[in-house]
Amino acid sequence: MLNLQGKHALIFGVASEASIAWAIARKLHDAGASITLGYQQRFKSRILQLVKSGEIPVAHYERCDVANPEELEAFFGGIQHPIDILVHSIAYADPTTFAKPVRDITAEEFTAALVPSAYSLIPLLRAALPKMSPEASVMTMTYLGGQRVCANYKLMGIAKAALEATVRELAADVGQRGIRVNAISAGPIKTLAASQIAGFDDMMRVYEAVAPMRRCVNQDDVGNLAAFLASDLARNITGQVMFVDAGYSILAMAELR
Numbered sequence: 001m002l003n004l005q006g007k008h009a010l011i012f013g014v015a016s017e018a019s020i021a022w023a024i025a026r027k028l029h030d031a032g033a034s035i036t037l038g039y040q041q042r043f044k045s046r047i048l049q050l051v052k053s054g055e056i057p058v059a060h061y062e063r064c065d066v067a068n069p070e071e072l073e074a075f076f077g078g079i080q081h082p083i084d085i086l087v088h089s090i091a092y093a094d095p096t097t098f099a100k101p102v103r104d105i106t107a108e109e110f111t112a113a114l115v116p117s118a119y120s121l122i123p124l125l126r127a128a129l130p131k132m133s134p135e136a137s138v139m140t141m142t143y144l145g146g147q148r149v150c151a152n153y154k155l156m157g158i159a160k161a162a163l164e165a166t167v168r169e170l171a172a173d174v175g176q177r178g179i180r181v182n183a184i185s186a187g188p189i190k191t192l193a194a195s196q197i198a199g200f201d202d203m204m205r206v207y208e209a210v211a212p213m214r215r216c217v218n219q220d221d222v223g224n225l226a227a228f229l230a231s232d233l234a235r236n237i238t239g240q241v242m243f244v245d246a247g248y249s250i251l252a253m254a255e256l257r
């Protein structure tokens with residue numbers, strides 16, 4: 001049975017009620033885990049509103065920009081309990097780069113997207129490691145654009161490819177300690193980050209029209225998989241990219257009926 005009683009989850013990536021990370025927090029809490037949030041300062045007021053709403057009891061919350069070593073150190077210095085679950089639900093690229101042909105991407109734009117969206121999983125895990133319990137579960141969020149060319153995803157596709165390779169390397173790095181590292185690849189879901197992607201509504205329409213299950217996924221679908229990956233039921237699953245996308249990723253030639 002899926003039981004996270006007594007487990008402590010650190011979740012990074014809540015910016016609003018629509019964030020995938022918030023749905024993950026809900027599902028982990030429902031299964032018995034206690035929830036700590038690390039948030040970006042620019043979303044502080046939204047975080048306070050969410051915490052005050054009491055919808056999900058949040059044991060602890062503190063600012064933490066994962067690209068900022070001082071904030072990472074301060075955040076993890078304040079963690080008093082063993083970390084059983086670490087959720088990285090983070091991505092960032094300047095909105096202009098989503099529309100920009102990849103051949104025109106500069107080194108600065110590449111770095112500005114790849115550091116928060118892919119590299120940041122490394123310092124996050126490194127900072128958490130001394131306090132991680134044996135058999136801890138680490139997870140991050142990715143998209144099919146990391147494996148195939150998806151309309152309007154461009155630079156972020158490169159970032160997700162790097163993130164997925166990082167997951168495999170980290171899984172190999174920490175596997176002997178009993179720690180697992182996986183990625184969840186979700187179909188398109190309306191969130192703040194998604195609103196930066198041109199043509200996002202079209203992406204959702206395409207999924208509804210041709211995905212084997214003829215529908216889109218939602219935040220709770222991702223939260224359910226996250227709860228499974230966090231649990232002992234997934235104790236021998238690591239280094240994987242697991243899809244929650246109503247089957248869209250299996251397609252090569254879709255039927256339009």
Ligand SMILES: NC(=O)c1ccc[n+]([C@@H]2O[C@H](COP(=O)([O-])OP(=O)(O)OC[C@H]3O[C@@H](n4cnc5c(N)ncnc54)[C@H](O)[C@@H]3O)[C@@H](O)[C@H]2O)c1
Nearest residue numbers: 013014015019020040065066090091141188189191192193
């Ligand atoms: N929404 C989708 O369609 C979809 C599909 C597949 C994968 N994903 C991925 O899911 C993850 C969460 O995105 P979301 O859709 O919930 O959007 P969101 O806007 O709610 O979340 C993005 C989060 O990234 C955080 N972030 C960015 N840079 C950061 C930094 N330097 N330090 C700390 N936090 C930082 C933001 O604060 C925000 O909380 C992302 O990795 C995204 O690429 C989203």
